[in-house]
Amino acid sequence: MSSYGQVQVKNGRYKFRGDFHRLEQNMPIRDADDNWKLVGVTKPRDMTYVHTYGGEAIFFESLSQGKLLATKCENPACESNGSIFQPFRIHCPDCLSKNTVIDMTDVAKKTATIHTYMVCERSGAFNMLDKPIRFINIEFQGVSTILFSYLLVGEPQIGMRVVPVFKHYNPTYTILDLSWAPAGTQLEALPEGFGF
């Protein structure tokens, strides 16, 4: 029996437990139009990567608690002083000083507006979202960047006011825990496990 690979950090190092790859036999590739001559082989591979969020970990942890964190440059000597960054940037792109983490959940609830959007019928392998995916980019008052995310319910339009939706139940601890709904959407209209 195999078990999914799990990882913890202990004493400053990764501790690995379970299976991080599975074995599968390769197969020949033959030419159906030319006497089944050998062309090549398949190379099956199934493995699990490990990845740190580093200084962004607090952002992903907070999504599961219904909070949208951003960062702000508070270096008085920086020409971008006061700039708020969403996506969350650990360091200011101008002065490289460590940004201050701020909670912008309220700003998002009050000012989030769709800057642009795209309804996408296609996806790649390992996609976890239902199709079509309603990609949106969101502007916020006082924020200097335009967050990329997806609309969980409703149909997007440029200029539409939206509010953040969080995956409270069974969070993935990925960016998928954050989505959006048109302002005024009732809680009952959200799929199970999601809330404002």
Next chain:
Amino acid sequence: MIKFSERQLKTPKFMRPVYLVTAGQSKYARAIPEKRTEELCVDALTMAAEMLNLTPTELKRYIHTCYYGHFADHFGDQLLGEAVIHDRLGLDPLGNIGVKSGGATGGSTLWEAAKAVASGYSDCVLAMGWERMDEVPTDEGNFLIASAADRDWESPMGQIYTGYYAVMAQKYWQVFGKAEASFRRTLAEISVKHHDYARFNPFAHGGMKITTDDVLVSPMVADPLRALDCCLMSVGAACAILCDEPTAMELTRNSKNKPLRIWVTAGSHTLRPADRRDMEIPLLPHEAADQYKDLAKEFPGGDRYPGFTGFLAARMAAYYAYHMAGITDPMEDLDVIELHDAFTISDVQTYEDIGLRPYGQGRDFVESGDCYHKNPLTGRPGRLPSNLSGGLIGCMHAVGASGIMQVFEIATHLWGRWAEIHSDEKRWKEFGREKPEDWTDLQVKGAKRALSISHAGVGSHVTATILMDPDHLLKKDA
């Protein structure tokens, strides 16, 4: 707001003139199961030698360093694939290095190669690019391409790069295209033009005679973009040889190739469009300071620059290139161009970024007929024909090779060899393609100066390559 310092805006300078002496390419196709990538690279280098009436062995004796453009290691399941190619080309123990910058990989490879000659490090260098995306199923291919987006903030959403790109297209479509049916038709005309020109290119695999209506009913990919608005996904290799002046003269002695002056510049912008901050529009030499003051009035919603509608990286690559080579107005100074038409709409965005038209007016480059080999409105030669190869929509997009394919194409016009290379019956037959009965000579008569733009994804990297006949320079000390 982001600002540039004067030092950052310095006009780039080569320490000595750099020349393109020859180029070559393999056949391009959606899949080439019968050949390893190394074989395609050998095909490209062999062709480059033949263009000089040399054997590969003779040409190789001149090469001093090698620059290899190959974007997606994980598609080929081979790290250091460059070393494999280098060995199979028999170029060990020369110094070589791999170059990666997404869709701009081909252009970036030329950028590195040109600097190696300009600095004096090498007198003759090889720039070779290739890609193969035919060895995984489409959905896994989409997944692998999506890993060029931010792995925490973008790719988990659908694992579909087209979607990350398409939000930008949608913004341009609504703000500058005003979602007009007439603009949609203009986009379709670009697709028709590129598929049509590709019919006359034996290397191309997207040649088709289609109508705008065909484009408008092709399957929807991401509204308003349909399947025929999108570039191809291809396998193939292309190469170029860059030299200093004495080596260029020696190598071209027995050839129709006249050494061409080459300049390559580069710009960049955020990998995540979400990180873009507002700034003032950097102006090109022919643009006026107050030119864009009413832009937002004319195009409501167009008040953020570059926002999601302009490619700052393309503007910066053009800014550096025009100053470096002495171009004051690209429409006046250039004779033929190849742009990175990943999508019909990004072709239009690029017209504006590189100053063929002001921001907001890109569609006019098509609607005026300027972009055609023969202007359909006047029946006379187009003012600045673009993508006569068929571009990425009609010819190919074998990522690492694309930027070099473009330079191959514009160089053949400056060499006056376009017809010879594209009409060759032997080549059509060798590639297993039927030469169309209405094959047309697309040579741009008397072309002396050309430009190509190589572009990555959402605009993270863009390069501009300028070629000039050395007897028709615009600036003495360029």
